[in-house]
Amino acid sequence: MNLTLKIWRQKNTTSQGKMVEYKVNNISEDMSFLEMMDILNEELIVKGDDPIAFDHDCREGICGMCSLYINGEAHGPDRGITTCQLHMRKFKDGDTIYIEPWRAKAFPVIKDLVVDRTSFERIMASGGFISVNTSGNTQDANNIPIPKDDADEAFDAATCIGCGACVATCKNSSAMLFVSAKVSQLALLPQGKLERERRVLNMVDQMDKEGFGNCTNTGACEVECPKGISLSNIARMNREYLRASLVKKD
Amino acid sequence: MSKAFEMFSSSIGRKFVMSLTGLFLITYLVIHLAINLLSLVDAHLFNEASHFMGTNWFIQAMQYVLALGFIFHIVQGIALARSNAKARPQKYALDKPSTNSSFSSRSMIITGLLVLLFLVLHLRDYFWELKFDDMNGHATDFDLVVALFANPLYTGLYVFSFIMLGIHLNHGFQSAFQSVGVNHPKYTPGIKKFGVIYCVIVSAGFSLIALVHYFNSL
Structure with a gap:
């Protein structure tokens, strides 16, 4: 053709x-x-x-x-x-x-068509991790019992490849779907619970600093996401953020 | 800003403000519609209800809460739309948003501003006249309603505004739940369906009142 x-x-x-x-x-x-x-x-x-x-x-x-x-x-x-x-x-x-x-x-x-997506990296560096000892004496993952539903939901969130299609398609250039997938993936698992409050507060703060727009729940991101990341992750991040804002002491 | 209110300055905190004020206004509209519908049933009944709303101490106190609800929703909504527009300085040469999102979800600021313009007119002609003026010389609240809707242009403007309000609520209702984190496979489909029923009832209900008074005046 x-x-x-x-x-x-x-x-x-x-x-x-x-x-x-x-x-x-x-x-x-x-x-x-x-x-x-x-x-x-x-x-x-x-x-x-x-x-x-x-x-x-x-x-x-x-x-x-x-x-x-x-x-x-x-x-x-x-x-x-x-x-x-x-x-x-x-x-x-x-x-x-x-x-x-x-x-x-x-x-x-x-x-040309190449964009700088390191703003995603900076959001990840602000809280998208768990602090564990990885010097060779890590515990076998199967020793920690995790309900199957939680494991499945965490896995679904973890399939996010950070491509940025959610930002590109959102009329507000909001990064909420990406950030919420990363927050959800860790918040759902016991290994991620320790830094639960700090994580969501820091990641949202960094997201705002990077100049992404605000989510208005149009749902365009969910439709265009190559990995089918669900809007329910954004709702979870909203809950996590509300909870963290209320319980944090400083 | 105090630490306790810090979260309301973040992107998610501002969504909470839009959501909570929105849900409050959604509840208020039901009360407003119920009282207005009385004007189709009986003039005396409507005047009684209107008098109650204008004199009851609780309703009078709630008036200030309502005004705050409107102000927070409008100011925050406009501020969010402005900052969202700045998040994409260079637009796409070709964009097809209708392939992945609804018209009502993409036009919240437009329908919102149109409803705001309507609100100014509405407050001037009703709230101001009833509270602070002589009701254009009419004896009862009902007479004022009938006189205003005798004008076809006025009635048309009202119906148009109610359609805009309906489109705004169509997205706003379900969006308010998502923003405060209510998204559940068991309840969300029901919330969405109820939102559609709600916006149709509000939009059609208020329009019906305006149209019935107009046709009665012929």
Whole structure:
């Protein structure tokens, strides 16, 4: 199939970007979206042009690196997938495809379609961990009894790959789904209970400092999340935050 | 800010404020609708109820709580919308929000501001006239209602505002529960269904009152 692509080009963080039009021909419907981007980049290199920078790593939907806002939707017109799992069969011959980077103040563009998501790292560093001795004498995990329902819910929350689609798709650029998945994953398990209050207060505080917007419960994040992280995690974080605010002593 | 109130300045704390004031206003609307519906039943009954609301000490005290509820909800709502707009300085060239969220959830600030404009008009024509003025020279509260709704443009404006209020409540009702952490596989589907029934009753109920008085005036 032959396609027209409108792609965001931006030299660096400080420069002004713009949408640029490209044509690609003979694209197979069996290709993944990123392979189509590779073909375009090879053509650009042959022509001596600057190839389009975009994030990617595992190309099997587990790392969360590939981003891209495709035709007005995070990870394109399909559900429960990342961009590397999007196939060209979702498009028709002659289509025009808009390809843009994640848009959020907390995700500044580095170059073209690559955005800086280290704001997520700073949120994790503020409380998304448990403090345990890992010097070789850790307890066998199976020694701690955990109800199956809690383990399942914690696992579901832990499937978050931190891709940022929730922020990209939220009309407020809110990071609540991401942060709530990380808070839930640890709050549900006995190992995470020790730092329960500190964790949620610090992570929400860091989230606010990074310049993410506020959640207005539109539910768009849940729909676009490649891992199907549920809004119930945001409700849990709200409860955790309320509880922590009330019980903390300082 | 004092440590005890620190949480209300955070993103989640501000959601609590929106949610709790919203739930309070949701409850208030039920009382308001119930009393207004009396105007369709009997003029005397409506005047009696209106008189009770205007004189009872508890209701008079609650008036100030209600005013605070409105002010907190409106000021916080506008402040949140402003800070949310700043969180995405560069917009998408192509965005399809309708594929993943409802119109009512995305238009809360617009429907909210339209309801606020209506509120100004409503307070001027009813609250002010009943409390501080001569009710436009009418003898009873009922007469004031009938006279105002005799104007088709006025009635149309009211019905439009009630539809906006309905759209606002459609998202607001269920959202208020989610914001305070009430999300449960057993109860949330019921809360959502009840929210839809609630917003239809409020929106249709108030509209019906305006329309019936207009058609009675013909």
